[in-house]
Amino acid sequence: MRHFLLIALVLLCAAAYLWSQALPSGDAAKGSKKYDQYEKPTVCKSCHLDIYQQWTQAMMSQAYTHHWDEIEYFDLAEAHAEKVPAIRGVIDGCNGCHAPLAFLAGDVPPPRPDKNSRANESVSCEVCHSIKGYAGDPPNDYNYISAPGRTKYGAKPGLKSPHHDTEYLNLFTQTELCGTCHNEKNPFGIWVKSTQMEWKEGPYAKEGVPCMQCHMPKALGKNATMAKEEMVAQHLFHGAHDAGKLASAVELRMHPEEREVKLGETVIIKVQLFSAKPGHKFPTGSVEDRIVWLHVTATDAAGKEYHLPVDKKGFAGEEYTVASDALAYQDMGIPKGIPNFAGVQRDGVPIGDRIFRMPYFDPDGNMTMMQWNTKSLGVDYRLAPRETKIESYTWQLPDEVPAGKVTFKAQLNYQRLVKPVADFLGVPADESEIVPVNLATTWIEVYE
Ligand code: HEC
Ligand code: HEC
Ligand code: HEC
Ligand code: HEC
Numbered sequence: 001m002r003h004f005l006l007i008a009l010v011l012l013c014a015a016a017y018l019w020s021q022a023l024p025s026g027d028a029a030k031g032s033k034k035y036d037q038y039e040k041p042t043v044c045k046s047c048h049l050d051i052y053q054q055w056t057q058a059m060m061s062q063a064y065t066h067h068w069d070e071i072e073y074f075d076l077a078e079a080h081a082e083k084v085p086a087i088r089g090v091i092d093g094c095n096g097c098h099a100p101l102a103f104l105a106g107d108v109p110p111p112r113p114d115k116n117s118r119a120n121e122s123v124s125c126e127v128c129h130s131i132k133g134y135a136g137d138p139p140n141d142y143n144y145i146s147a148p149g150r151t152k153y154g155a156k157p158g159l160k161s162p163h164h165d166t167e168y169l170n171l172f173t174q175t176e177l178c179g180t181c182h183n184e185k186n187p188f189g190i191w192v193k194s195t196q197m198e199w200k201e202g203p204y205a206k207e208g209v210p211c212m213q214c215h216m217p218k219a220l221g222k223n224a225t226m227a228k229e230e231m232v233a234q235h236l237f238h239g240a241h242d243a244g245k246l247a248s249a250v251e252l253r254m255h256p257e258e259r260e261v262k263l264g265e266t267v268i269i270k271v272q273l274f275s276a277k278p279g280h281k282f283p284t285g286s287v288e289d290r291i292v293w294l295h296v297t298a299t300d301a302a303g304k305e306y307h308l309p310v311d312k313k314g315f316a317g318e319e320y321t322v323a324s325d326a327l328a329y330q331d332m333g334i335p336k337g338i339p340n341f342a343g344v345q346r347d348g349v350p351i352g353d354r355i356f357r358m359p360y361f362d363p364d365g366n367m368t369m370m371q372w373n374t375k376s377l378g379v380d381y382r383l384a385p386r387e388t389k390i391e392s393y394t395w396q397l398p399d400e401v402p403a404g405k406v407t408f409k410a411q412l413n414y415q416r417l418v419k420p421v422a423d424f425l426g427v428p429a430d431e432s433e434i435v436p437v438n439l440a441t442t443w444i445e446v447y448e
């Protein structure tokens with residue numbers, strides 16, 4: 001009898017294993033489903049009103065329709081695949097994360113956003129709440145296993161709904177769920193997105209603080225109109241498109257080495273940057289697009305302003321972390337059909353400012369923002385979670401600086417998309433607006 005039970009158990013496990021294997025993930029899932037298998041977010045809205053409204057303001061509800069996504073997908077990625085058919089599969093893969101329903105339904109490339117197809121649902125309720133698991137380690141490149149149907153998976157056991165069944169899955173409390181789309185390896189084998197892996201290496205993984213604690217904070221409320229009041233995961237997902245999330249992400253302090261300086265002497269200013277808020281590197285995610293830079297100025301007693309360039313540290317690849325008027329992004333010429341394209345300005349921020357970034361390089365060694373065309377990565381000069389970096393500014397007081405107080409200002413700025421690229425591609429201005437992260441000031445007294 002015991003043996004029989006044991007054999008039955010083994011067979012059951014084997015069957016469960018085979019069944020989970022039968023559900024495709026990643027590229028194999030393309031075209032494996034039908035749109036009709038997934039319900040629309042407006043259906044969920046009838047009971048999950050608050051969560052629905054929160055989600056409509058999060059970027060994941062616009063992952064396919066957002067203007068910059070449409071421009072990069074159609075004007076660069078699709079246009080590139082038309083010229084280089086070998087990358088077709090990779091470009092279809094954009095939809096595995098940005099328009100998962102279209103990808104799963106095999107509707108790729110999907111109709112443009114203005115056609116109002118179901119691709120527009122982007123990363124919808126059903127996309128996440130149908131995820132049953134993921135295949136492979138680490139989670140990356142849409143290797144989630146989508147199992148649409150009556151059962152909605154979640155993080156609370158034993159919930160009853162008149163519309164659907166619910167099932168608790170540990171995955172909904174874990175960062176791996178997010179990692180299936182927030183880690184990405186491109187066809188050259190380069191990690192072009194690694195937010196979940198950065199988290200895993202950092203202090204928050206050790207302390208058991210998953211993505212959800214910072215991006216889906218819990219508050220007292222109702223998760224459905226007919227549910228009782230309790231702590232509910234708010235579907236806020238604010239990130240780089242939210243000025244408040246960026247504000248004070250990094251804390252700044254600055255001081256001079258000497259408070260009193262003689263006319264014409266040299267002053268050294270130190271700035272400490274402490275990455276206090278992010279659970280991953282800063283910037284993270286679309287690192288090829290993002291730019292974070294520190295702008296330092298001095299104002300003398302006569303009110304004249306001077307711009308201070310950062311002191312070089314001398315590490316390999318540092319030239320990419322100090323703003324210059326170099327040209328880059330030449331590979332945009334391929335999809336744009338511009339032979340021998342000279343490129344556009346690499347940085348578009350004041351020359352000499354420190355940039356916290358990791359450059360992406362195309363096969364020719366030029367900096368690129370086409371992540372699928374990235375063959376190597378440069379120096380990683382971003383801020384790791386809870387890391388503190390120090391920048392110094394050595395400044396010989398110019399002759400015209402009179403005796404009196406000189407005040408210094410350090411301003412840390414963020415831009416979602418490098419401005420010269422945004423201007424070249426006609427991306428609406430909000431994507432390249434300058435978002436202040438933090439500010440510090442200090443002073444010296446200049447005497448005769
Ligand atoms: C007719 C009302 C209704 C509709 C429509 C509805 N739900 Fe629910 N849902 C509920 C109720 C009630 C609960 C349980 C709430 C509780 O007791 O906390 C629930 C719970 C859930 C949970 C939590 C599961 C868990 O175990 O943590 C998820 C996820 C969920 N619903 C997703 C969806 C999605 C996705 C849709 C749209 C496809 C949807 N629901 C449509 C009423 C509804
Ligand atoms: C990016 C993935 C993702 C999307 C998109 C998403 N959810 Fe969730 N949802 C989660 C996760 C993860 C949890 C559990 C979070 C936790 O408990 O920390 C959750 C929790 C829930 C819960 C239970 C909340 C609670 O704490 O009682 C409901 C209900 C729910 N989601 C419904 C929806 C609906 C409706 C939509 C669309 C309007 C939606 N979700 C979109 C990932 C997602
Ligand atoms: C099915 C793929 C998918 C899954 C799963 C997923 N995301 Fe996303 N997420 C995306 C895409 C695509 C975007 C980019 C939206 C856009 O185009 O701007 C995004 C954007 C975001 C943003 C906003 C970034 C910004 O620029 O403002 C946050 C925050 C975020 N996701 C957090 C999460 C968290 C936390 C989880 C896990 C609970 C998760 N995501 C799971 C695909 C996914
Ligand atoms: C300790 C809090 C914390 C944790 C944990 C955390 N984040 Fe964040 N996240 C932030 C803050 C603060 C920002 C805004 C600053 C920035 O862009 O890094 C942010 C930004 C983001 C962005 C936008 C980046 C961009 O450039 O558009 C994404 C996407 C994101 N987080 C995803 C995740 C994912 C996925 C996880 C889990 C693997 C996670 N976060 C864990 C605090 C956190």
Ligand code: HEC
Pocket residue numbers: 066068069072073077090091093094095096097098140141142180181182183184239240284285286287289372416
């Ligand atoms: C593995 C999942 C995944 C794949 C594949 C993927 N993306 Fe993304 N994409 C994301 C996530 C997640 C973000 C958000 C990261 C962040 O906030 O920094 C994002 C951000 C973006 C952004 C910036 C959005 C913004 O508003 O700032 C653009 C544009 C974009 N992706 C286009 C593409 C294109 C084009 C492709 C195909 C060549 C592609 N993506 C492939 C997951 C993916």
